[in-house]
Amino acid sequence: EAQVTQNPRYLITVTGKKLTVTCSQNMNHEYMSWYRQDPGLGLRQIYYSMNVEVTDKGDVPEGYKVSRKEKRNFPLILESPSPNQTSLYFCASSLSQGYTEAFFGQGTRLTVV
Amino acid sequence: GQQLNQSPQSMFIQEGEDVSMNCTSSSIFNTWLWYKQDPGEGPVLLIALYKAGELTSNGRLTAQFGITRKDSFLNISASIPSDVGIYFCAGQGRNAGGTSYGKLTFGQGTILTVHP
Numbered sequence: 001e002a003q004v005t006q007n008p009r010y011l012i013t014v015t016g017k018k019l020t021v022t023c024s025q026n027m028n029h030e031y032m033s034w035y036r037q038d039p040g041l042g043l044r045q046i047y048y049s050m051n052v053e054v055t056d057k058g059d060v061p062e063g064y065k066v067s068r069k070e071k072r073n074f075p076l077i078l079e080s081p082s083p084n085q086t087s088l089y090f091c092a093s094s095l096s097q098g099y100t101e102a103f104f105g106q107g108t109r110l111t112v113v
Numbered sequence: 114g115q116q117l118n119q120s121p122q123s124m125f126i127q128e129g130e131d132v133s134m135n136c137t138s139s140s141i142f143n144t145w146l147w148y149k150q151d152p153g154e155g156p157v158l159l160i161a162l163y164k165a166g167e168l169t170s171n172g173r174l175t176a177q178f179g180i181t182r183k184d185s186f187l188n189i190s191a192s193i194p195s196d197v198g199i200y201f202c203a204g205q206g207r208n209a210g211g212t213s214y215g216k217l218t219f220g221q222g223t224i225l226t227v228h229p
Contacts (some may be wrong), residue, residue: 042220042222102158
């Protein structure tokens with residue numbers, strides 16, 4: 001089954017404790033991205049990757065890092081989480097840079113206390 | 114950056130009613146997309162529009178790509194309880210070189226509640 005898998009689904013952590021949210025897709029997609037969803041703001045892009053070892057900032061990259069060492073995986077790293085990073089996070093993938101249909105993971109609800 | 118304004122923010126309707134929502138942009142998009150998000154899930158693509166003026170249907174859903182390329186609307190006819198969820202519009206533009214790029218800009222979402 002074609003899917004985008006995020007882990008964990010739920011995470012509560014403390015300020016400053018580094019964490020990683022994993023994302024994996026099994027569709028051989030080139031383009032992957034991370035979004036955060038906040039009430040009244042819709043989804044905002046954090047980082048995206050057009051292919052292995054090619055990443056770039058989205059609209060709200062501050063406080064986040066990503067890596068793309070393999071085509072299927074695109075982890076999101078919070079080196080020093082802060083409460084304003086409490087949000088619902090989605091990973092998405094699409095066939096290539098110019099291909100519009102994005103497949104989303106089920107989301108990771110992160111709470112930073 | 115590009116911004117999308119989606120309205121209404123929320124709708125409370127009776128089963129069987131028709132629904133209409135729209136998105137407007139401060140800049141031109143080359144592709145408009147409509148997604149639905151069920152509670153606890155990620156967004157799922159409903160309709161994609163690729164050409165100005167295009168009108169596309171998917172069952173009870175109809176969406177149009179505005180002629181100015183700065184707006185789009187989504188209609189749902191004869192709503193049913195499973196239509197409940199958050200609907201997002203999203204636009205995709207082109208970079209300075211004219212190549213499509215994968216970045217999607219999302220609207221704020223319309224929360225739809227359908228009363229049986």
